[in-house]
Structures are given as C-alpha cells and as structure tokens.
Amino acid sequence: MRAWLESVKDPSQILRPKRTAKPRPSPEVPTIKLEGDIARQIETARTIMGPDAFFGPEQIKEKYPYVTLPDIIPPIPFDQDRMERERNAGMVLRLVCDTAQDGAPLTGSKLNELLSPVYTARNETFLNNINSFKDEPFFTMETPRLAWVFMATELLPDSTNKNYVDELALSQIT
Secondary structure, three states, X not given: OHHHHHHOOOHHHOOOOOOOOOXXXXXXXXXXXXXXXXXXXXXXXXXXXXXXHEEOHHHHHHHOOOEOOOOOOOOOOOOHHHHHHHHHOOEEEEEXXXXXXXXXXXXXXXXXXXXXXXXXXXXXXXXXXXXXXXXXXXXXXXXXXXXEEEEEOOOOOOOOOOOHHHHHHHHOOO
C-alpha cells in the first residue's frame, strides 16, 4: 500500500482525512420532506436519469433501513449535460450516506456488523476473510463522504486485479 501511495502525485485528491469513529446520538427516523431547490433538483435528476438509474433519499429509506438520511440533503453538483452523459454510459446517480441508523459512523466494520446477519440468513457471505483488514483504520474508522456520486452498475472491463489509481485511469471519467 505504501508503494502505491508514494506513486500517487497528490494523495489528497484520492484520500479523505480519516474521521474518528464516535457514535452519534440516535436520531428519530424523520419523514423525508424535500422542499425548494433540492426537491426540484432531485425531481429533475430522477427524470433525466430514469427510475432505474437514480437512487435518492426515498430509495435509500426504502432499501437501506440501516442508514440514516441527513437532515439536509446535499445539492446535486452535476448539470443536465453531465447527467445525460453518465446515464448514456450506464451509470447510476446515487446519494451516499455516512451514518448508520443507530447514529454510528457508517464504517466498513459497521456495515459488516449490520449486513453479515442478512447475508448469513440467505446462506451467503457479505465479506470474505476480513481477518487481514478487520483492525485496519480504513475499515474501522473511515466512512464514505455524504455526497451525490455516479456509480457503475457493471464491472469496468479489464479492471480486476488493479489498484484504485489504475481503475480510475481505465474509467476515463473526470
């Protein structure tokens, strides 16, 4: 990992500062009420992307009950042209949250704790062999950033067995 980090010209463009994992007070589950600009942005994005390529607050609330939606949904930072390009490339516009339902930061460890029982009930495994990284800070401390992102629904061709920088170069998405 160290060699990979040293090969990156500006790691701050890839890595975010680590966040101390401190439990947050457990919030009440609010009803999603979107008004004004963000409501219009979400409706516009849903229309442009289509229902199968848009995953916003309502979809998160429905599909991921273990995630807490923020009190304020961030604005969508992409314009219509970008959304159309990404939709045509097979991408999905998705709101990424950073907090679990119990108020804890949504770390890899927390996701494993929440989802392993779900997968076990289906005779599946959520994460294989976590022993090699279960105590690593990226798994126990780091969380996703609350943001709107484009995500691929398919694996990028020729991207397996490559590191993040090489995958990013393959994707050619700026």
